[in-house]
Amino acid sequence: MGRAKLPRKSTSIDMTAMCDVAFLLLSFFILTTKFKPSEAIAVTIPKSVAAKVAPNKDYVQVIIDKDGKVFLEMDDESMKEIIGNALNNTKSLGIDVKAFKKSLFFGASFAGMKSFLALPEDQRKGNLLPGIPVQDTAHNELTEWMSQVLSAYQGKTRPFFLVKGDNLAKFPAFKAVVTAFKKNDILKFQMVTAPEGVPVGTDLWKKAQSGEKREE
């Protein structure tokens, strides 16, 4: 009985193609990774089930750090210029508008704004700065800031108001910020959080399962 001869095949596979794919993926991932810009103010944000991505354009962000210090961050330089000029006019602070415009965030009282802007960029670290005074209800300077922001944005679409607070920040600081918002009729704002899964079995989860869209 003659058996059919099976041709013997080599078991070694050419790995070149696979290697190519692996490194292609690797380079893809490396190149697409956006590095977090090193933040001057260290804030650990709380988690929430909110699914909407925080806006990263046209925002006015109030940052509350873990000691309850408040900072203001804006992305629109032309608006910052308007605000800087307005502050010089109304309060005669004598600040350098150019430096004001370039500053990524503000973390000092109006009186201390000049010396804040005199600091070099790399020394403006959240833990060393006094922050915008808010705790004293009578002199909540954030109220003034917000009204300046609103008048700068007058006639344009309102920016997104964001609050980014640290996990450990105490409630009074948040309340002071909210008061400043309220006084300027900013009743809609968003709180920046890290995403978290919806707990299984809850109403929201059931809603999501049934395909219902959630209102934001």
Added chain:
Amino acid sequence: MAEMDTSGGGHKKGPGVKKSKKLSTRVDLTPMVDLGFLLITFFIFTTTMSQATAMKLILPKDADKPEDQNKAKQSGVITILLGKDNHVFYYEGELDNSASNFKSSTFHDIREVLINKKNSVKELKDFVVILKPSEYCTYRNLVDILDEMTINVCTRYALVDITDIETQLVKRSDDMAAAQGN
């Protein structure tokens, strides 16, 4: 691919020339593939995919006159108070004089409390949650409790200033819990 032509281009060597051994230039790429995928996995795991999300909060306009304020049916109201060290307290309806309906809870258990209350309320539109953060609670507590509203689909909730009596109650309970902890 990774091989080179080593056949010598068909050039015949003379009879006296020793034949040099043909070495294969073929490299085993398996370890390299391993390394590649290892790096990929490393990068995937270390990359924080998460983009920050935003929770919307819409504040009510301050009502100047008391009659403008929203009224809520007592039976459907639950008030949640936030204390120090992640303590949560709640009471249903109105706080009675002896504060006997003032109960203690945790962030873990409050969900059940809310669900029970939500199910026991006859009409869903009467279900109102009042949140009263005390000055000792952290921002994280606040976000957590607001998140709890979203999770349990509580559509009517309000952030209200805490009263003095409640502050005292919260403070006393906080201190008591702290004493027990020691």
